[in-house]
Amino acid sequence: MRLLEPLRVGPLTLPNRVVMAPLTRCRSAQPGNVPSELNARYYAQRAGAGLIVGEATQVCPEGQGYLWTPGIFTVEQRDGWRTVTEAVHAAGGRIHAQLWHVGRISHRSLQPGHAAPVSCSDLPSDGTCFAFDEQGKPGRVKCDTPRALRTEEIPQVIEAYRHAARVAMEAGFDGVQVHGANGYLPDQFLSSVQNRRTDGWGGDVVSRARFLLEIVRAVAGVWGADRVGVRLSPHSGDDPTGKDLEWREQHLEVARQLQREGVAYADLVNYAWAYGREGFDEGFIRDWRTLFRGALMLSGGLTREKAEDLVARGLCDACVFGRAFIANPDLPERFRRNLALAKGDETLYYGGAERGYTDWPRAD
Numbered sequence: 403m404r405l406l407e408p409l410r411v412g413p414l415t416l417p418n419r420v421v422m423a424p425l426t427r428c429r430s431a432q433p434g435n436v437p438s439e440l441n442a443r444y445y446a447q448r449a450g451a452g453l454i455v456g457e458a459t460q461v462c463p464e465g466q467g468y469l470w471t472p473g474i475f476t477v478e479q480r481d482g483w484r485t486v487t488e489a490v491h492a493a494g495g496r497i498h499a500q501l502w503h504v505g506r507i508s509h510r511s512l513q514p515g516h517a518a519p520v521s522c523s524d525l526p527s528d529g530t531c532f533a534f535d536e537q538g539k540p541g542r543v544k545c546d547t548p549r550a551l552r553t554e555e556i557p558q559v560i561e562a563y564r565h566a567a568r569v570a571m572e573a574g575f576d577g578v579q580v581h582g583a584n585g586y587l588p589d590q591f592l593s594s595v596q597n598r599r600t601d602g603w604g605g606d607v608v609s610r611a612r613f614l615l616e617i618v619r620a621v622a623g624v625w626g627a628d629r630v631g632v633r634l635s636p637h638s639g640d641d642p643t644g645k646d647l648e649w650r651e652q653h654l655e656v657a658r659q660l661q662r663e664g665v666a667y668a669d670l671v672n673y674a675w676a677y678g679r680e681g682f683d684e685g686f687i688r689d690w691r692t693l694f695r696g697a698l699m700l701s702g703g704l705t706r707e708k709a710e711d712l713v714a715r716g717l718c719d720a721c722v723f724g725r726a727f728i729a730n731p732d733l734p735e736r737f738r739r740n741l742a743l744a745k746g747d748e749t750l751y752y753g754g755a756e757r758g759y760t761d762w763p764r765a766d
């Protein structure tokens with residue numbers, strides 16, 4: 403198989419295997435975190451991707467950890483997203499919504515009533531989120547210590563995902579991706595270090611996977627599992643509170659469960675390839691592929707050459723590109739014509755308007 407050949411993912415036929423990664427750009431319209439015409443233009447420019455996975459979109463107010471990220475739970479947000487999906491479809495593309503709850507990766511200033519963020523346990527992250535600092539300027543701030551969700555609150559969070567999945571359907575998306583990667587709430591539940599629960603939502607690999615599984619079931623109940631994908635980042639680095647020694651076993655259990663649910667695809671982000679940190683090896687990918695028979699996508703620091711190699715060797719079905727899509731809206735076409743790639747400006751990744759967002763030209 404080749405990178406620029408089509409791929410069936412559930413009922414969708416992707417014209418190529420170059421998938422656009424979800425990319426938070428913090429440019430929704432205010433107030434209300436509503437997707438806008440500007441966002442629609444940005445996504446339509448990238449419609450040549452086999453599949454676009456839209457930027458992470460919070461499923462409820464508590465799910466937000468960055469300023470100006472779009473939500474997917476109000477009527478205004480639904481209508482804003484409809485502008486985006488219509489523009490992508492008019493340009494010939496396909497787009498999934500990435501459903502997001504940040505859990506402990508947040509700050510009180512972003513939370514309703516300035517309450518503490520929620521997580522599986524009350525362990526703080528030593529990471530940062532994007533909020534107003536003490537001087538009232540937007541920037542990276544230390545995450546606040548979360549409080550552990552009460553047992554009776556967990557079904558309400560799952561309900562928020564179900565609601566968001568319905569809103570995504572009304573907004574005209576082609577499917578949804580559950581964000582189970584990068585240290586956000588479902589990933590917090592998966593971690594043997596962060597998840598200290600003893601109430602059936604933590605304890606062993608099966609109980610720790612339960613939160614993600616229940617979310618997948620809820621959104622598949624809305625969409626059908628063949629229009630649902632899951633993003634994961636097995637072994638995505640050390641937690642300040644300790645090493646997750648069970649990451650491999652944990653994620654192989656998730657593979658088994660996603661296979662049972664019949665989800666269309668999984669995207670595994672490899673932190674070793676993306677950031678030169680810990681990550682997973684080819685043996686892990688092969689084990690995953692044996693257990694999970696849906697489409698497998700891989701991400702993290704991929705080049706065209708590496709992606710071609712992964713697909714040719716059958717390690718994955720599609721390859722996911724993040725940063726390359728920021729500065730190269732017509733990335734698959736550049737691959738097809740063997741053209742050089744432009745490099746994005748990191749200072750313009752988060753926040754702002756057209757600059758560094760919709761002003762990247764096509765190659766021709």
Ligand SMILES: Cc1cc2nc3c(=O)[nH]c(=O)nc-3n(C[C@H](O)[C@H](O)[C@H](O)COP(=O)(O)O)c2cc1C
Binds near residue numbers: 676703723
């Ligand atoms: C500006 C920026 C925003 C990102 N936002 C998201 C996001 O919303 N959801 C997500 O799952 N990953 C997000 N990521 C991670 C990317 O999807 C991707 O996995 C990562 O950049 C590694 O792939 P790459 O080397 O091809 O860029 C983001 C990365 C960047 C650079």
